[in-house]
Amino acid sequence: MSRSRPTIHDVAREARASIATVSRALNGGVVSAAALARIETAVARLGYRRNDVARGLVTGRSGLVGVVVPDLMGPLYAQMARGIEDVLDERGMHAMLVTDHLEPAAERRAIELLRGRQVDGLVLIGSRLPADALRAAVAGTPVAHVQRDGPDDGDPQVRLDDAAGVRAAVRHLLDAGHRRIGHIAGTRRDGLERRDAYLAAMAEAGLEPGPVEAGEFTEEGGEAAAERLLGQRDVTAVFCASDRMAVGLLHAARRRGLAVPDDVSVVGFDDLTWARYLHPPLTTVRQPGRDMGRAAARLVLESPFDAAVPILRVAPTLVVRGSSGPPSDPHVTGPAARAGAPSRR
Amino acid sequence: MSRSRPTIHDVAREARASIATVSRALNGGVVSAAALARIETAVARLGYRRNDVARGLVTGRSGLVGVVVPDLMGPLYAQMARGIEDVLDERGMHAMLVTDHLEPAAERRAIELLRGRQVDGLVLIGSRLPADALRAAVAGTPVAHVQRDGPDDGDPQVRLDDAAGVRAAVRHLLDAGHRRIGHIAGTRRDGLERRDAYLAAMAEAGLEPGPVEAGEFTEEGGEAAAERLLGQRDVTAVFCASDRMAVGLLHAARRRGLAVPDDVSVVGFDDLTWARYLHPPLTTVRQPGRDMGRAAARLVLESPFDAAVPILRVAPTLVVRGSSGPPSDPHVTGPAARAGAPSRR
DNA sequence: CGCATCGATGGAAACGTTTACAGTCTGTGT
DNA sequence: ACACAGACTGTAAACGTTTCCATCGATGCG
Numbered sequence: 001m002s003r004s005r006p007t008i009h010d011v012a013r014e015a016r017a018s019i020a021t022v023s024r025a026l027n028g029g030v031v032s033a034a035a036l037a038r039i040e041t042a043v044a045r046l047g048y049r050r051n052d053v054a055r056g057l058v059t060g061r062s063g064l065v066g067v068v069v070p071d072l073m074g075p076l077y078a079q080m081a082r083g084i085e086d087v088l089d090e091r092g093m094h095a096m097l098v099t100d101h102l103e104p105a106a107e108r109r110a111i112e113l114l115r116g117r118q119v120d121g122l123v124l125i126g127s128r129l130p131a132d133a134l135r136a137a138v139a140g141t142p143v144a145h146v147q148r149d150g151p152d153d154g155d156p157q158v159r160l161d162d163a164a165g166v167r168a169a170v171r172h173l174l175d176a177g178h179r180r181i182g183h184i185a186g187t188r189r190d191g192l193e194r195r196d197a198y199l200a201a202m203a204e205a206g207l208e209p210g211p212v213e214a215g216e217f218t219e220e221g222g223e224a225a226a227e228r229l230l231g232q233r234d235v236t237a238v239f240c241a242s243d244r245m246a247v248g249l250l251h252a253a254r255r256r257g258l259a260v261p262d263d264v265s266v267v268g269f270d271d272l273t274w275a276r277y278l279h280p281p282l283t284t285v286r287q288p289g290r291d292m293g294r295a296a297a298r299l300v301l302e303s304p305f306d307a308a309v310p311i312l313r314v315a316p317t318l319v320v321r322g323s324s325g326p327p328s329d330p331h332v333t334g335p336a337a338r339a340g341a342p343s344r345r
Numbered sequence: 346m347s348r349s350r351p352t353i354h355d356v357a358r359e360a361r362a363s364i365a366t367v368s369r370a371l372n373g374g375v376v377s378a379a380a381l382a383r384i385e386t387a388v389a390r391l392g393y394r395r396n397d398v399a400r401g402l403v404t405g406r407s408g409l410v411g412v413v414v415p416d417l418m419g420p421l422y423a424q425m426a427r428g429i430e431d432v433l434d435e436r437g438m439h440a441m442l443v444t445d446h447l448e449p450a451a452e453r454r455a456i457e458l459l460r461g462r463q464v465d466g467l468v469l470i471g472s473r474l475p476a477d478a479l480r481a482a483v484a485g486t487p488v489a490h491v492q493r494d495g496p497d498d499g500d501p502q503v504r505l506d507d508a509a510g511v512r513a514a515v516r517h518l519l520d521a522g523h524r525r526i527g528h529i530a531g532t533r534r535d536g537l538e539r540r541d542a543y544l545a546a547m548a549e550a551g552l553e554p555g556p557v558e559a560g561e562f563t564e565e566g567g568e569a570a571a572e573r574l575l576g577q578r579d580v581t582a583v584f585c586a587s588d589r590m591a592v593g594l595l596h597a598a599r600r601r602g603l604a605v606p607d608d609v610s611v612v613g614f615d616d617l618t619w620a621r622y623l624h625p626p627l628t629t630v631r632q633p634g635r636d637m638g639r640a641a642a643r644l645v646l647e648s649p650f651d652a653a654v655p656i657l658r659v660a661p662t663l664v665v666r667g668s669s670g671p672p673s674d675p676h677v678t679g680p681a682a683r684a685g686a687p688s689r690r
Numbered sequence: 691c692g693c694a695t696c697g698a699t700g701g702a703a704a705c706g707t708t709t710a711c712a713g714t715c716t717g718t719g720t
Numbered sequence: 721a722c723a724c725a726g727a728c729t730g731t732a733a734a735c736g737t738t739t740c741c742a743t744c745g746a747t748g749c750g
Contacts, residue, residue: 005484007706018730023708032728047484052461053407054706056398057735072426073618078417085444094458097442099430113439116397139392140350219622247622254624273418277564277592279599279624352736363700368738377698399736402705 006046015042026050056118063093065121065300066114070102075272076289077125080146083293084123091301093120104128111137121300123293124148144300146292149189156299158292158312162190165285165316166197169239169267172283172318174205176326178237178265182210184225184249186217186241194241194269210235215245222248230256230264236327237265243272243284250278250323261325271319280322287316351391360387371395401463408438410466410645411459415447420618421634425470425491428638436646438465449473456482466645468638469493489645491637494534503640503657507535510630510661511542514584514612517628517663519550521671523582523610527555529570529594531562531586539586539614555580560590567593575601575609581672582610588617588629595623595668606670616664625667632661 008026012019015038025031025039042048056062067084069077085095098113100106107129114122121142127134131153134143145157173181181202185195195212202209211232215221222245229238230252240246246268250260258264260280268275271286292314299312353371357364360383370376370384387393401407412429414422430440443458445451452474459467466487472479476498479488490502518526526547530540540557547554556577560566567590574583575597585591591613595605603609605625613620616631637659644657 009706019707020709020731021729024729027708029709030728035728047481049457049461051402051463051706052458053398053401053463054735055708057396057402057706057737058708060735062398072417072423073420075418075420078423081417082444094443098439099427112394113397116394118396118398136392247619250624251622274592274619277596277619278622279595354736364737365700365702365739366698369699372738374739375698380698396736399705400738402707402736403738405705 005051006048007051008048010046011039011042011048014046015039060118061120062118064096064117064119065093065123065297066111066117066119067095067097067123067125068107068110068114068127069097069099069125072097072099075274076270076287079289080125080293080296083290083295084297085293086290087294087297087301102128104133108133108137115139115141123296123300142300144296146296147190152311154310156310156312158295158299158314160190160287160292161313161315162193163197163200165269165287165318166194166239167201168316168318169269169285170198170201170205172320173237173239173265173267173324174207176237176265176324178327179207180210180234180236181207182229182232182235182238183212184222184229184238184240184245185212185214186245187214188217191217191241198239217242217244219244219248219251221245223252224248226252230258235264237267237324239267239269241269243268243270243275243282246275246282246284246323247278250282260323262328265324265327267324275319276321278323283321283324284319285316286319288314350396351393352396353393355391356384356387356393359391360384405463406465407463409441409462409464410438410468410642411456411462411464412440412442412468412470413452413455413459413472414442414444414470417442417444421615421632422470424634425638425641428635428640429468429642430638431635432639432642432646447473449478453478453482460484460486468641468645487645489641491641492535497656499655501644501655501657503637503644503659505535505632505637506658506660507538508542508545510614510632510663511539511584512546513661513663514614514630515543515546515550517665518582518584518610518612518669519552521582521610521669523672524552525555525579525581526552527574527577527580527583528557529567529574529583529585529590530557530559531590532559533562536562536586543584562587562589564589564593564596566590568597569593571597575603580609582612582669584612584614586614588613588615588620588627591620591627591629591668592623595627605668607673610669610672612669620664621666623668628666628669629664630661631664633659 008019008022012022017035017039021031021035022039025036065088067081069081071077081097088095096114096119098110100110107127122138123144123146125146126149127145128149131151143155145155147159148157183195183198185191199209211229213225213229215225222240226249229235238249240249246266249266253260253264260266268282268284271284275282275284295312295314353364353367357367362380362384366376366380367384370381410433412426414426416422426442433440441459441464443455445455452472467483468489468491470491471494472490473494476496488500490500492504493502528540528543530536544554556574558570558574560570567585571594574580583594585594591611594611598605598609605611613627613629616629620627620629640657640659
């Protein structure tokens with residue numbers, strides 16, 4: 001009984017109709033009520049299901065949008081993927097996810113794979129491909145980028161308004177009374193943009209920038225940078241380019257016996273799902289991944305219509321939680337004052 | 346210049362060969378060196394790329410394994426997906442990910458979609474579909490389950506050895522000297538299995554089970570259950586059915602002014618990526634998601650060969666971190682109480 | 691010298707659809 | 721009674737591959 005899947009021919013025979021009529025019935029063409037009824041029962045009896053591969057071959061479309069994502073384990077990427085699915089769903093389309101693992105070669109392969117599958121569009125998240133390599137790889141397929149990690153060219157793109165987020169974070173610390181604010185910077189494109197925005201925000205407030213330390217976009221990177229940073233005098237607050245780095249900072253602070261936020265305020269960036277469960281809960285800049293994914297999906301599906309919106313900035317929001325507060329005592333604070341006073345156990 | 350993609354015919358014309366020869370050259374069949382060279386240059390000149398849709402139509406295979414995953418934002422699911430990709434990669438295949446969002450209807454649709462795409466196999470993660478609905482949906486396609494959330498039937502399946510993990514966790518607390526150990530239980534299938542394993546482990550140690558509270562598999566669920574549990578007398582340790590619930594517990598403990606692990610020890614389950622960054626770092630049972638994904642992928646690809654391994658249990662490992670320690674209260678853990686403790690070090 | 695063998699090639703038939711086109715009815719206005 | 725519209729329906733040609741089969745020289749062997 002494990003016969004191979006029934007085809008449209010089987011349905012046609014069963015329903016005494018031609019395959020053309022069956023096809024029309026299935027796709028909402030003009031068919032007589034009688035034929036439609038026969039076909040429907042035949043479909044049900046046989047358990048027929050359309051073969052989308054064959055269909056794609058003749059129509060030239062697949063109903064698929066290819067998504068290449070750096071890493072599925074990043075909660076932010078997962079949110080973006082979800083956003084893409086949202087808008088694809090309502091159009092009866094689907095996403096096909098492929099991961100490059102931050103390797104440009106894998107990214108190129110992923111694009112090839114997807115195009116071989118006739119995807120109707122491509123959403124590239126955090127793409128590192130140089131403009132020419134990219135153009136060659138995607139050829140005719142419509143493309144939209146999210147938070148592209150490479151130089152811009154004419155392709156439509158959605159990108160966080162990093163500067164606005166950083167400004168909000170720095171303002172928040174300034175408003176709380178901090179004057180000497182350090183920064184832990186990332187090394188990728190958005191890391192650099194955030195660092196520049198930080199410098200600009202400090203300058204705007206008429207303040208000298210605090211110490212800046214760069215590191216990998218990871219907990220370890222953040223911790224290492226924090227070690228260097230917390231050695232400096234007078235720093236009462238630190239703004240991190242990512243939440244992951246912020247947890248590294250939290251650890252380093254704890255090791256040095258610094259209380260957060262009393263001795264040092266911490267602000268992160270991204271608002272990863274678990275940021276609120278840290279101790280203390282992390283004040284951070286929320287990156288609306290799902291919205292960004294939605295926007296990108298719309299962009300890629302509608303790019304032919306208005307070709308004049310190459311870059312779309314979405315606004316982040318500051319989420320104030322427990323890791324930031326007013327400086328306790330500006331002139332006494334600092335590692336020197338409390339050195340060697342770890343209070344735990 | 347935006348001509349449509351070159352086909353194998355174009356290559357054949359350009360290389361003065363028949364399409365059959367080109368196809369053979371591309372797929373490693375027998376071709377003369379001269380022809381091969383001509384074809385290769387033609388491919389390069391034209392930028393030809395095989396159309397996998399057409400290919401799939403004739404071969405009946407797609408090189409794709411469909412993966413239906415409850416939710417991309419769960420780090421554990423992402424790890425499993427990664428594991429699947431690992432083994433697919435080394436076979437030149439790819440994963441096609443689709444999410445049901447814990448809705449059985451969406452799960453069924455996802456399976457239909459995937460089968461319409463002619464996937465060569467299906468990996469279902471946390472499937473909730475009843476056996477008959479499932480059987481109807483997958484028809485002839487090979488299937489493997491991961492941590493199926495429904496009754497078993499004959500389908501190959503990989504599943505965590507929940508009982509072993511729970512036993513390790515409970516033993517760990519017992520060895521530390523705890524006697525009154527509470528449990529926060531989950532409601533899904535694995536939650537129930539873990540609860541039963543907890544009860545068994547307590548019985549095995551000759552102890553009465555501590556209070557058990559069930560809740561949703563979320564931070565809020567854990568927090569609510571913890572509120573009920575921490576009111577009880579004498580509880581010096583709590584074992585949670587998941588890390589997410591454990592952070593809820595941590596919060597509830599903090600609110601009540603209970604120190605962890607001094608007043609109450611906490612052990613989680615899963616070892617989600619951020620468990621080590623909590624404060625204190627969470628002692629937990631690590632679920633090797635990536636390995637489970639790998640195992641499932643192998644299972645689905647090789648199921649015809651040995652049909653006799655329907656259920657494969659993978660072993661979790663206990664990761665001891667800062668959230669668990671000996672009970673502080675001296676008179677509860679006197680020598681008498683310790684007498685029955687199986688101490689293995 | 692004839693015959694089987696072999697390596698390389700091309701022709702053509704699939705694979706399961708959609709869709710342009712050409713029919714076949716039935717009813718209607720003249 | 722006739723043409724003609726209109727509503728349905730069927731035939732057949734695509735879509736871009738793989739693969740079976742036949743063909744064709746050339747080579748080796750008896």
